[in-house]
Amino acid sequence: MEQGRLLRDGQPFLAIGVNYHPSRAGCRLWIDWDPVALRRDFAGMAGAGLTTVRFFVFWRDFEPEPGRYREKALDRLREAVETAGQEGLSCVVSLLTIWMNGQLLDLPWRHGRDLWRDEEMLDRQEAFARAVATTLHGVAGLLAIDLGDEIGNVRTGPAPTREQVAAWQARLAGALRDERPGTLVVQANDASGVLGPAPFGPDNAGGLDLVAVHGFPTWAAGSIESTLSYKATSLAPFLVRYAAAYGVPIVDELGSYGVDEATAAAYLGAAAASALANGAAGIVPWCWQDIASRDEPYQDRPGEREVGLHRLDGSPKPAMTALRRVASAASGLVPGRARAPIALYVPERQRGSGAxxxxxxxxxxxxFYAYLLLKRAHLDFDVVAGDLSGYRMVVCPSVTRVIAADLDRLTRHVDDGGLLWYSLGDHLHGFPGADLAGVELVDYSLLPDGRTTLDWAGRQWPLEWPATARPVDVRATTARTVGRWADGSGAVFQNRDRVFFCAAPVERQLDRPGRLAAYPWEWWYRELAGLAGIVPDPDCVDPDVEIVPDRGAGRRAVLINHGAGAVRPDLRWGGEERPVPLEPKQWRIVTRGADGWS
Structure with missing residues (x-):
């Protein structure tokens, strides 16, 4: 790892690969050992242009009794990593695998004991981590060790605290690095690590080298209408951007369920390309091949057997073709690095657990919705969880909790001449104070009468109040009213010329199926950006087309059509304008040179 980029043999490296169970053995791969099948599959992955394979260490198969390891299983693990390396692949090894496909493949001796509070279980985890790291010492084919795939689902009591998770990560990561110096450590989490209150997540990634997220729209919050919806293929890149605020992001599970082959291919192509364009260090879709095995966990969830990129006979599905196209163009999808003009700010206590x-x-x-609005406005931005120095505009959407450190950063940003957009999500704990907002709180009301339509700059906007949000009366102190509710009371205020405060959760109220595209909500952000002197370039009129500009040389941009229909938008870039046809979910790399565009 160097400056937030993966390297292999000193060269930039992107982890483009697949999750893997052998089709015949399934989750019994360490028991029903078939090295011939592994080598054949690994060779097939490398031949398809992939660089990475992720597989799972089912703990119960390696430590059937406390402190007694199956040496044969450890030898097989080493052989698997060596074989992958010989075929040109790097491995992500998921260490403490207990949770798989919605079931517990549990240790027979755990007896429901807590992985984060029980001292004996903590000791056993550390010892097992040391045993695996020792086994893999000197093996060159290892990219990273994942502490435990979605391990937050392995609990019998209350969820661990954030502090317990941080200590657990640091302890196991330290053990791995003690026995195998230089090992990169990651913790793979489902979307609740970003969109929910889980104590596991990018914002609690101490001790980790990579921050892993899983992008499955079926199980994500945000009113994602379908697998082929705009929001669905925007989910994984959002998770990447969010994770990048805390570390080096990787999407080590990605895919779709309950869809036909064409839908799976369209989803994977757009989501994977966008994830890489938004800064992912790698994408590792689920999974290599349909599963022939009918053993555990496939008795209870047989549909899990049919989500491979290859059919049982080994023939590739259309999704595999989509992945190969992404892999072949991966280096061109990676953006150049530089600071964007806009920061989408993440408050320190944003993922409060409601304790x-x-x-x-x-x-x-x-x-998530602020991310989508910025994308639909074609505004270049960073997701930021710390210092805001150097940004010309900061977006704080539907805030429900701020602490003093947040307010200090925002105040410094405004004092330095930056523009601030701040919408209110909770009138008690999200209010930024009268000095910053230029208004004072009067009272709340559970009756939104007269406050379901907002007039700003001659446009009317229908707002739906979320059940968790309370309409609030505010009184201007130093601010002037620039937007009003239908009843004439103030809704949007401008303070110190550079602070725009909205007394409603504009972004949060978009969390309804179909609501994002029902009105041109992105206009709000474009209007504010214009006041900060920020004009999107490149740009187009179609909000469903994502434009990711290269911040390096500035001569390349990635375009992804997240919409469900074919489009032919005119791309405006550097004073020129050219049509760029895009089929549904299609992506293109556009280069602007002295001899024209390509």
Whole structure:
């Protein structure tokens, strides 16, 4: 790892690969060992242009009794990593695999004991981590060790605290690095690590080298209408951008369920290309091949056997073709690095767990919608969880919780001449104070009468109040009113010329099926950006087309049509304008040179 980029043999490396169970053995691969099948499959992956394979260490198969390891299983693990390396692949090894496909493949001796609170279980995990790291010492084919795939689902009591998770990660990562110096460590989490209150997540990634996210729209918050919806293929890149605020992001599970082959291919192509364009260090879809095995966990969830990129006979599905296209163009999808002019700010306590009646739940769904609005406005931005120095505009969407450190950063940003957009999600714990907002709180009301339509700059906007949000009366102190509710009361205020405060959760109220595209909500952000002197370039009129500009040389851009229909938008770039045809979910790399565009 160097400057947030993966390297292999000193050269930039992208982890483009697949999750893997052998089709015949399934989750019994360490018991029903077939090295011939592994080599054949690994060779097939490398031949398809992939660089990475992720597979799973089912803990119960390696440590059937406390402290007694199956040496044969450890030898097989080493052989698997060596074989992958010989075929040109790097491995992500998921260490403490207990949870798989919605079931517990549990240790027979755990007896429901807590992985994060029980001292004996903590000792056993550390010892097993050391045993695996020792086994893999000196093996060159290892990219990273994942501590435990979606391990937050392995619990019998209350969820661990954030502090317990951080200590657990640091302890196991330290053990791995003690026995195998230089090992990269990752923790793979489902979307609740971003969009929910789970203590596992990018914002609690201490001790980790990579921050892993899983992109499955079926199980994500945000009112994602379908697998082929705009929001569905925008989910994984959003998770990447969010994770990048805390570390080096990788999508180590990605895919779709309950769809036909054409839908799976369209989804994977757009989501994978967009994830890489938005800065992922790799994408590892689920999974290599349909599963022939009918053993556990496939008795309870037989549909899990049919989500491979290859059929049982080994023939590739259309999704595999989509992945190969992404792999072949991966280096061109990676953006150049530089600071964007806009910061989408993540408050420090955004993913509050609601531990008491004073606490709001997580409000990252509002961040997701702010991300979508910025994308639909074709504005270049960073997701930022810390210092805001150097940004010309900061977006704080539907805030439910701010602490003093957040307010200090926002105040410094405004004092330095930056523009601030701040919408209110909770009038008690999300209010930024009268000095910053230029208004004071009067009272709340559970009756939104007269406050379902907002007039700003001659446009009317229908707002739906979420059940968790309370309409609030505010009184201007130093601010002037620039937007009003239908009843004439103030809704949007401008303070110190550079602070725009909205007394409603504009972004959070978009969390309804179909609502995002029902009105041109992105206009709000474009209007504000214009006041900050920010004009999108490149740009087009179609909000469903994502444009990711290269911040390096500035001569390349990735275009992804996240929409369900074919489009032919005129791309405006550097004073020129050219049509760029895009089929549904199609992506293109556009280069602008001295001899024209390509």
């Amino acid at each position: 008491s009646y004073l606490d709001s739940g997580p409000d990252t769904v509002a961040t």
